[in-house]
Amino acid sequence: MSTTRRDFLRKAAAGTAGITLGRSAMGMSAKSYSRIIGANDRLNVAIMGCGRRVGAYYNAIKDKNNNVDLAYICDVMKSQREKVAKDLAGKVTGKAELINDIREVFADQKVDAVFNATPDHWHAPGTWMAMDAGKHVYIEKPCSHNPREGELLVAFQKKYGKVVQMGNQQRSSAESIEIIKDIHEGAIGDVYRAVAFYSNTRGVVPVPKIAPVPEGLDWNLWQGPAPHEEYRHDTWDYNWHWYGWKWGTAETGNNATHELDIARWALQVDYPEHVEVQAAKRHYLDDGWEMYDTMDASFRFPDNKIIVWDGKSRNGYNTYGSGRGTIIYGTEGSVFVDRGGYKLFDRGGKLVRDSKSVSNEAGTALGGGGDMTDAHVVNFFDNIRGKSSLLNSPIDMGAKSQMLTHYANIGYRIGKSYDVDTKSGRIYDRDAMKLWDREYEPGWEPKL
Numbered sequence: 180m181s182t183t184r185r186d187f188l189r190k191a192a193a194g195t196a197g198i199t200l201g202r203s204a205m206g207m208s209a210k211s212y213s214r215i216i217g218a219n220d221r222l223n224v225a226i227m228g229c230g231r232r233v234g235a236y237y238n239a240i241k242d243k244n245n246n247v248d249l250a251y252i253c254d255v256m257k258s259q260r261e262k263v264a265k266d267l268a269g270k271v272t273g274k275a276e277l278i279n280d281i282r283e284v285f286a287d288q289k290v291d292a293v294f295n296a297t298p299d300h301w302h303a304p305g306t307w308m309a310m311d312a313g314k315h316v317y318i319e320k321p322c323s324h325n326p327r328e329g330e331l332l333v334a335f336q337k338k339y340g341k342v343v344q345m346g347n348q349q350r351s352s353a354e355s356i357e358i359i360k361d362i363h364e365g366a367i368g369d370v371y372r373a374v375a376f377y378s379n380t381r382g383v384v385p386v387p388k389i390a391p392v393p394e395g396l397d398w399n400l401w402q403g404p405a406p407h408e409e410y411r412h413d414t415w416d417y418n419w420h421w422y423g424w425k426w427g428t429a430e431t432g433n434n435a436t437h438e439l440d441i442a443r444w445a446l447q448v449d450y451p452e453h454v455e456v457q458a459a460k461r462h463y464l465d466d467g468w469e470m471y472d473t474m475d476a477s478f479r480f481p482d483n484k485i486i487v488w489d490g491k492s493r494n495g496y497n498t499y500g501s502g503r504g505t506i507i508y509g510t511e512g513s514v515f516v517d518r519g520g521y522k523l524f525d526r527g528g529k530l531v532r533d534s535k536s537v538s539n540e541a542g543t544a545l546g547g548g549g550d551m552t553d554a555h556v557v558n559f560f561d562n563i564r565g566k567s568s569l570l571n572s573p574i575d576m577g578a579k580s581q582m583l584t585h586y587a588n589i590g591y592r593i594g595k596s597y598d599v600d601t602k603s604g605r606i607y608d609r610d611a612m613k614l615w616d617r618e619y620e621p622g623w624e625p626k627l
Contacts, residue, residue: 219246221246221247221248222245222248222563222564223248223290223291223292224248224250224290224292224294225250225251225253225294226249226252226293226296227281227293227294227295227296227305228253228254228295228297228301229253229254229259229262230298230416231417233263233294234266235549235552236294236552237267237270238552239552239556240271241267241271243272247272248272248273249267249271249272250273250275250284250287250290251276251278251287252267252275252276252277253279254279255396255400256393256397256401257395260279261277279400280400281293281305282308285309285312288313292314292317292559292560292563293305293309293314293315293316293317295309295316296319299324300402300404300425300426302319302328303322303324304404304623305403306322306335307331307332307335307627309341311335313339313341314341315342315559316342317344317556317559318343318344318345318574318577319345319346320345320437320577321432321433321436321581321584323581324428325585325616326585329578329581329585331625331627332574336573336574342563344555344559344571344573344574345572345573345574345576345577345578346552346555347436347440347572347577348552349440350444350571350572351554351571354516355441355521358523359441359445359516363445366509366512366514366523367507367509367511367513368510368511368512369509369510370484372487372507373445373486373505373506373507374442374489374499374505374506374508375435375439375504376489376490376491376498376506377491377492377502378494378495379493379495379502380493381492382463382493385466385467386466387411387413388412389410389412391410392410393415401415404619404620404623405425405620406618406620407620413467420433421468421469422469428584429470429591430490431476431587432581432584435488435583435584435587436580436584438505439486439584440577441505441516443579443580444580445507446480446486448486449480449601450579450603451478451479451586452479452480452598452599452601453598453599454478454589454590454597454599455476455477455479455596456474456477456587458473458475458587458591461493463493473493475490476490476587476590480601481601499515504516504517510526511525512524512526513528518551520534520535521533558570558571586599586606588614589611593614595610597611
């Protein structure tokens with residue numbers, strides 16, 4: 180978005196308060212517009228993106244204990260924002276306005292925080308635009324489309340000082356926090372290896388063909404920061420994940436983020452020394468899926484620590500006894516941890532402790548959601564209000580975990596292994612560094 184456009188929207192919003200954006204209809208006083216958020220202040224939040232993930236926020240937004248008003252429901256597809264409005268009608272406070280263009284939401288100074296649940300190519304740009312407009316952001320994974328966007332997000336957050344929570348919600352799981360603390364205190368000796376995994380049975384993806392833009396869809400705004408092209412059938416509704424690299428980050432960016440984050444957390448590592456990837460499209464070879472659907476990636480870290488990613492998008496065999504999770508190996512035992520809790524084993528393989536979690540967080544189901552997401556959102560709210568000084572997944576931490584998924588994708592795309600600078604995270608290989616950044620639609624380039 181150009182500076183001119185942003186300034187225009189801010190001025191327009193300021194000049195039409197209570198008319199265009201419906202502020203007076205929400206009953207907000209003049210004091211509310213200028214207030215500094217305190218521990219007991221009501222937060223005005225906006226939803227940005229009303230696809231499959233949006234339902235995961237419903238509980239936290241509806242919960243009266245969280246003291247929030249829903250100010251906007253924003254999506255570039257008319258039917259999606261209308262569905263969310265119907266879902267939440269009479270269940271939330273605040274007279275939420277349905278809106279197409281998120282830039283108008285950013286221009287409203289009344290909005291305190293934004294839930295960014297857009298497609299991958301919008302995650303980082305939407306977040307830095309929100310920070311630039313003075314908003315706190317809950318940003319879904321992947322937090323970035325490419326490594327450079329991760330760097331930019333950290334830089335924007337430092338510049339503006341906003342609360343930016345990445346949506347890797349297992350960081351707010353009581354069981355995960357407990358067992359990671361135990362691992363760090365030596366429960367399984369010196370940790371040296373982690374295997375993160377995911378198995379699913381995704382089916383045939385249509386071959387995309389040039390088609391009319393679906394009714395109610397703002398296709399140009401859906402593309403936003405990505406280079407624009409003609410609409411192709413079935414692109415906007417989830418299958419963009421698999422239709423090339425303009426929009427999606429493949430299955431590794433889509434799902435490995437969670438488990439690789441747990442692995443990195445357990446092993447207490449930052450950037451790897453070496454990355455090696457084997458990946459290919461193994462199923463439905465003639466369908467529209469343009470990326471790999473099967474990947475094995477290995478990340479070697481200092482002190483001879485290893486993280487392995489085993490991703491199977493279209494083979495549901497539960498190699499490790501579960502559809503997704505992380506196994507951590509130490510010199511004196513092992514731990515299996517997933518969204519359902521953890522199991523601690525001694526070196527002989529005997530079960531020592533089982534958390535017996537009652538978590539209801541979804542696993543491989545589209546959209547997900549559950550008590551971990553609820554806790555993660557509450558942690559976000561508490562940090563905005565200053566009630567907590569511990570953000571469970573601040574963007575600088577989230578961006579490091581996200582880098583592992585970018586390393587894996589880059590390794591697949593260049594077809595070779597490579598070394599990494601463990602201090603900066605930069606890749607030594609020239610071919611790999613060509614994929615460090617991305618091309619933007621003119622006028623959407625980041626300006627820090």
